[in-house]
Amino acid sequence: xxxxxxxxxxxxxxxxxxxxxxxxxxxxxxxxxxxxxxxxxxxxxxxxxxxxxxxxxxxxxxxxxxxxxxxxxxxxxxxxxxxxxxxxxxxxxxxxxxxxxxxxxxxxxxxxxxxxxxxxxxxxxxxxxxxxxxxxxxxxxxxxxxxxxxxxxxxxxxxxxxxxxxxxxxxxxxxxxxxxxxxxxxxxxxxxxxxxxxxxxxxxxxxxxxxxxxxxxxxxxxxxxxxxxxxxxxxxxxxxxxxxxxxxxxxxxxxxxxxxxxxxxxxxxxxx
Amino acid sequence: xxxxxxxxxxxxxxxxxxxxxxxxxxxxxxxxxxxxxxxxxxxxxxxxxxxxxxxxxxxxxxxxxxxxxxxxxxxxxxxxxxxxxxxxxxxxxxx
Numbered sequence: 001x002x003x004x005x006x007x008x009x010x011x012x013x014x015x016x017x018x019x020x021x022x023x024x025x026x027x028x029x030x031x032x033x034x035x036x037x038x039x040x041x042x043x044x045x046x047x048x049x050x051x052x053x054x055x056x057x058x059x060x061x062x063x064x065x066x067x068x069x070x071x072x073x074x075x076x077x078x079x080x081x082x083x084x085x086x087x088x089x090x091x092x093x094x095x096x097x098x099x100x101x102x103x104x105x106x107x108x109x110x111x112x113x114x115x116x117x118x119x120x121x122x123x124x125x126x127x128x129x130x131x132x133x134x135x136x137x138x139x140x141x142x143x144x145x146x147x148x149x150x151x152x153x154x155x156x157x158x159x160x161x162x163x164x165x166x167x168x169x170x171x172x173x174x175x176x177x178x179x180x181x182x183x184x185x186x187x188x189x190x191x192x193x194x195x196x197x198x199x200x201x202x203x204x205x206x207x208x209x210x211x212x213x214x215x216x217x218x219x220x221x222x223x224x225x226x227x228x229x230x231x232x233x234x235x236x237x238x239x240x241x242x243x244x245x246x247x248x249x250x251x252x253x254x255x256x257x258x259x260x261x262x263x264x265x266x267x268x269x270x271x272x
Numbered sequence: 273x274x275x276x277x278x279x280x281x282x283x284x285x286x287x288x289x290x291x292x293x294x295x296x297x298x299x300x301x302x303x304x305x306x307x308x309x310x311x312x313x314x315x316x317x318x319x320x321x322x323x324x325x326x327x328x329x330x331x332x333x334x335x336x337x338x339x340x341x342x343x344x345x346x347x348x349x350x351x352x353x354x355x356x357x358x359x360x361x362x363x364x365x366x367x
Binding site: 001003006052055056058059060062063064065066067069071073074077078080081084085087088091092136206207209210211212213214215217218222224225227228229231232235 | 279297327344351356363
């Protein structure tokens, strides 16, 4: 294990942390393919480190967001039942699948995620009318667009639970967070404001990853030195992300990410 | 759910990930200093603290929901902890 490889993994982790701080993603979807394609790890070893970076990103971003009052802990805990069951199932399945099968699955999922990102780039987020009755899962948050506290109600809970299970499953299987699946669903179909959806999803990522990563850890798939480098990278990248904040144009960032993801997905499929 | 609780939760997550990073960083330094045994111990301790951080957050939520007699959400937190316990059990018994 060379210092060069450690530094490369640290740089990857810092990109993951940066994405987490700026966009509320776990960052695993970028860390995993690069570890697999360029550092030469097996898919399971890459996924295991992806999950460790997801835990670090989720924790550090939620620690930062907890003061803003945009995390819905109740909704999070209900959906976490579904994401952890999905994560456990994914972790158990991953141990039985070959490197090639996992790489193909990753390529297909990454293509899907890139498609979602391209579609969302120019979409205005739906600003629902404030709900006076917030129900048992809804809540209030400070909306900069309204300039006041705004109530919201969670709709179509079965859909949110189903998508959370799927996101957890993909997370345990492929080492990514799965936030990119949950956030658009919660916002577009379930009436959850985007800021709340992103912050709540971000909180859920850590628990979701913990539902599968111990299985990788026990199987010896976590290379401790690389995991350490990736986590240190996350801490550096997320700090930079919090500092840069809204000064970056989110639109260009999303476009860039979607294009990198598309390239990575194709490369994973071609290699497999 | 009070905002006091949310701040406590945030602090817990922040402390967990910071302690884990410090352990991992020390372990990494010792790896390159050629102290294999000590570095292994620190690296694994760091990884275990990292994995325990979100679990502790759910335990904290469960305690807070129980304290405020929010039984439905206390039960939901217990459900999540149940799944995580199953994962840990499968991992430890090699199932």
